[in-house]
Amino acid sequence: MNPLALIGHTFLEFLAATGRLGHFTSRSISHCFRRPFYWSQIGRQFVDIGYFSLPVVGLTALFTGMVLALQSYSGFSRFDAESAIPTVVVLSITRELGPVMAGLMVAGRIGAAIAAELGTMRVTEQIDALTTLSTNPQKYLIAPRLIASTLVMPLLVLIADIIGVFGGFLVCVYRLKFNAANYISQSWQYLEFRDVTSGLWKAAVFGFIIALMGCFNGFNSKGGAQGVGAATTNAVVTASILILVSNYLLTGIFFSGK
Amino acid sequence: MTETAHPDHQPKIELTGVHKSFGEKKILRGVNLSIGKSESVVVIGGSGTGKSVLLKCILGILHPESGNIKIDGKDVVGVRGRAKDKHLRKFGMLFQGSALFDSLPVWQNVAFRPLQAQGMKKKEARDLAIATLGSVGLSPAVGDLYPAELSGGMQKRVALARAIAAKPEIIFFDEPTTGLDPIMSDVINELIVKCVRELGATTLTITHDMASARKIADRIAMLHEGHIIWQGPKRDIDHSGNPYVDQFIHGRAEGPIRMQVRKV
Numbered sequence: 262m263n264p265l266a267l268i269g270h271t272f273l274e275f276l277a278a279t280g281r282l283g284h285f286t287s288r289s290i291s292h293c294f295r296r297p298f299y300w301s302q303i304g305r306q307f308v309d310i311g312y313f314s315l316p317v318v319g320l321t322a323l324f325t326g327m328v329l330a331l332q333s334y335s336g337f338s339r340f341d342a343e344s345a346i347p348t349v350v351v352l353s354i355t356r357e358l359g360p361v362m363a364g365l366m367v368a369g370r371i372g373a374a375i376a377a378e379l380g381t382m383r384v385t386e387q388i389d390a391l392t393t394l395s396t397n398p399q400k401y402l403i404a405p406r407l408i409a410s411t412l413v414m415p416l417l418v419l420i421a422d423i424i425g426v427f428g429g430f431l432v433c434v435y436r437l438k439f440n441a442a443n444y445i446s447q448s449w450q451y452l453e454f455r456d457v458t459s460g461l462w463k464a465a466v467f468g469f470i471i472a473l474m475g476c477f478n479g480f481n482s483k484g485g486a487q488g489v490g491a492a493t494t495n496a497v498v499t500a501s502i503l504i505l506v507s508n509y510l511l512t513g514i515f516f517s518g519k
Numbered sequence: 520m521t522e523t524a525h526p527d528h529q530p531k532i533e534l535t536g537v538h539k540s541f542g543e544k545k546i547l548r549g550v551n552l553s554i555g556k557s558e559s560v561v562v563i564g565g566s567g568t569g570k571s572v573l574l575k576c577i578l579g580i581l582h583p584e585s586g587n588i589k590i591d592g593k594d595v596v597g598v599r600g601r602a603k604d605k606h607l608r609k610f611g612m613l614f615q616g617s618a619l620f621d622s623l624p625v626w627q628n629v630a631f632r633p634l635q636a637q638g639m640k641k642k643e644a645r646d647l648a649i650a651t652l653g654s655v656g657l658s659p660a661v662g663d664l665y666p667a668e669l670s671g672g673m674q675k676r677v678a679l680a681r682a683i684a685a686k687p688e689i690i691f692f693d694e695p696t697t698g699l700d701p702i703m704s705d706v707i708n709e710l711i712v713k714c715v716r717e718l719g720a721t722t723l724t725i726t727h728d729m730a731s732a733r734k735i736a737d738r739i740a741m742l743h744e745g746h747i748i749w750q751g752p753k754r755d756i757d758h759s760g761n762p763y764v765d766q767f768i769h770g771r772a773e774g775p776i777r778m779q780v781r782k783v
Contacts, residue, residue, distance in 0.1 A: 299635070382620075389580055390618040393691075394681075395607045395636035 285477050292397070292404040299401055306409030310371050310472075311417060317370055318363045322421035325358050326350060326428025334437055346439075347447035350429035352456060359422040360460045361508055364467035367414065368500040372475040375406055376496035379479025380489035388480070403480065406472045414468025415461040422460065459515040466511060467504050474500035529592045531556045531689065531721040532577065537586035539572055546572045547583065548745030554721055561724045561732040563767060564742035565776065570725035571615070573742065574691050577723075578610060579603060590689070608636075611687035611720075615694040617678040619666035625652070625677050626662035632685045651680040654717075655710050672703040676710065683714050690715065692724040696731045708734040729768050732756075741767065743776065 333346045379402060382388050391398040426448060433439040475496045482492035532554040539547040546569040554560045564570050575581040577588055579598060588596050595606050619628050627634065629651050630644035639647070649659045655676040666674055675695070682690055695711060696704035708731050715722050715735075724735050732739055733753060740750035741764050749761045756768060766774030 385616055386614045386618040387620055389575070389578075390612070390614055390620070392580055393578060393607065393610055393612040394632040395604055396631070401635070 281481075282477060285480075286473060289399060289403045289407055289473065289476065292400045293408055295400075297400070299405055302401065302405035303408055306405045307413055309374075310367070310406075310410050310468075311413035314367050314370055314417060315420065317366050318417050318421050319424050321362050321366050322354070322359060322425035323428040325362050326354055326425035326430075327432045329353055329358065329425075330429035330432040330437070334433075343437075343439075344447065346433060347429070347444050348451045350433075351426050351448045351452050354425035354429070355422050355452070355456045355460045357460070357508075357512075359425055360418050360463040360467060361504065363414070363418050363421045363464065364471070364504045364508075365501055367410075367417070367468070368471045368474075368504060369497055371410065372471045372496045372500040373493045375472060375475025376479035376482070376493045377489055379476060380482035380492040383480060383482050384485055384489060398480075403476045406476055407469060410468040410472035411465050412468070414464040414471075418461060418464035419457075422457065455515075459511075462515070463508060463511050466507055470503045470507065471500045474503065530554055530589075531558070531591065532723065533587075533589040533592075534573075534577070535587045535589075537573075537576060537583045537588060539569070539576055539581060539583045545745060547576070549586070550742070550745070550747055552740060552747055552750070554723060557719050557721055559715060559722045559724070559735055559737045561726060561736035561739050562742050562747075563727060563729070563732055563739060564725075565727065565767070568742050569745055570742055571693055574612070574693060574723065574725060578612070578691070579606060604636075608685075609688045610691065611682035611685065611689070612691040613675075613678050613682045613693060613695055615697055617666070617671075617674040619674060619678060619681070621666050623665075624662065625664050625666060625669070628666065628677060629662070629680045629684050631681060637685070647684060648680075651684045652677070654683075654714065655680045656706075672699055672706070675699060675703075675707055679707070679710060679714065683718060683720075686718055688720055690718075690720045690722045692722065692726070692735075694726050694728075695724065695735075696726065696728045701730075704728065704731060705734075711735055727767075729770075 329350050330346060333349045334343065337343050337345055337349075379388070382402070388398045388402070391401055430441070430444055430448075433444055434441045478492040478496040478499070479489075482488045530553040532552075534550050534552045537547050537550040538545070550573060552560070552562075562570055562573065572581060576583045577590075577595075579595060582597060586596075587594055590606065590609065598606050619625075620631070623631070626645055626648035629648040630639070633639035633647060634641070634644045645662070649662055652659065652662055657673065657676055657680070661669070661673065661677070666677065669677065679695075682692075692711060695707055699707060711722075711724075712735060722735070724732070726732055733756070736753045738750065738752055739756050740747050741761075742748075743763055749759055749764050751759065756764065759765065762775045766776050
């Protein structure tokens with residue numbers, strides 16, 4: 262094949278996919294704000310996405326906080342700056358690691374689950390069946406997932422922040438023999454309100470991305486078990502990459518000039 | 520039951536020159552079909568001739584490139600919003616693989632439309648589901664099971680109950696007997712005939728099971744290469760004088776229809 266044709270083909274395919282995603286996104290968002298609302302579906306997604314992700318997100322946050330304290334210590338102790346460790350831990354967790362680690366873990370857990378479920382529903386004609394039962398599948402399946410995921414991720418991340426900071430505290434106090442009261446007061450000293458809120462805004466965006474990628478790939482999957490497998494992989498990979506890219510962009514917006 | 524469309528009445532479903540293709544592949548190439556009120560039409564045809572596509576075009580899940588589809592005299596191609604809701608409310612459909620929602624118990628599957636789209640109370644919807652399950656020969660206890668716990672034949676019956684629960688005017692059956700043993704097939708056929716008669720619904724069935732077609736149909740039409748190549752009352756099927764139909768109903772490998780099997 263002509264290499265130029267290959268490049269052109271790939272580029273056009275990319276544009277088409279972007280267009281499809283844009284169309285899908287705008288329609289899905291509009292369904293989130295128009296009646297009917299399927300409250301029981303939304304509630305169920307809250308439990309699935311939020312509650313059942315707690316163990317995974319909590320463990321991730323705990324160990325991230327712990328390793329962060331150890332690594333900062335090995336660096337900062339070289340120039341007698343151990344007292345900065347509590348600040349470094351709390352800022353890194355709330356501004357960056359809490360939302361990103363939680364986002365990536367939830368992308369693996371929930372993005373994959375959504376894509377596999379919707380993909381299976383697509384190939385077994387359950388999505389067509391919804392249409393024939395006077396129920397808009399985008400409204401019934403996608404809107405509840407988008408709403409739940411976007412709203413529940415900030416809550417998850419808030420919990421992850423607390424557990425992560427606690428992980429750092431555990432390592433510093435029990436392993437590195439810091440004074441517990443000092444550690445806590447130093448954690449608060451330089452922490453600003455917007456360090457936490459910016460992390461929570463990120464979490465909401467990541468939640469939206471995760472559900473959107475799961476839904477988009479699952480809803481449009483084709484061709485049996487293999488198609489569902491491909492949809493699941495794509496959902497996790499695209500969600501993870503978009504989380505990392507949007508994380509940089511959001512950080513740029515929130516902390517411009519700081 | 521009627522044998523042909525009422526001449527003095529407008530047809531319930533009327534398709535004229537319906538074309539649908541996927542990319543290069545032309546699936547429907549000008550389908551003309553008219554179905555009278557309370558009539559039962561069976562469309563037969565080999566695998567991959569576009570029978571399912573035909574149903575999905577009428578439902579509005581797929582959009583044909585050209586041609587008209589009229590329900591009760593109203594063109595329904597490309598309807599949106601409220602009109603589409605109203606259009607879909609007339610239909611019930613039994614899917615080939617049953618397509619039951621496996622996250623919901625059986626009774627919520629059966630009463631899905633009344634519960635989700637018509638705002639019926641849970642208690643009332645449950646009673647309706649149990650009654651409908653009864654009419655397809657399933658006990659109330661089945662209502663609390665999940666679809667994955669049922670055998671293929673029972674799933675088909677639940678799917679049939681779901682299709683008829685909201686008493687639709689038009690019911691589509693997509694290969695209702697595929698994957699069932701001959702006895703269960705006959706049970707399903709009997710149920711379809713009984714339910715349709717009770718509801719007085721207009722039905723369109725697609726199948727390649729001739730026993731099923733003979734049992735359900737008032738009229739049979741054969742779809743081949745995107746056209747309806749023959750249609751007529753059920754009793755004429757054995758002397759249609761059409762070599763394609765003859766080959767199909769007798770299931771012969773030799774004949775005008777060439778299956779695409781590569782010679783080794």
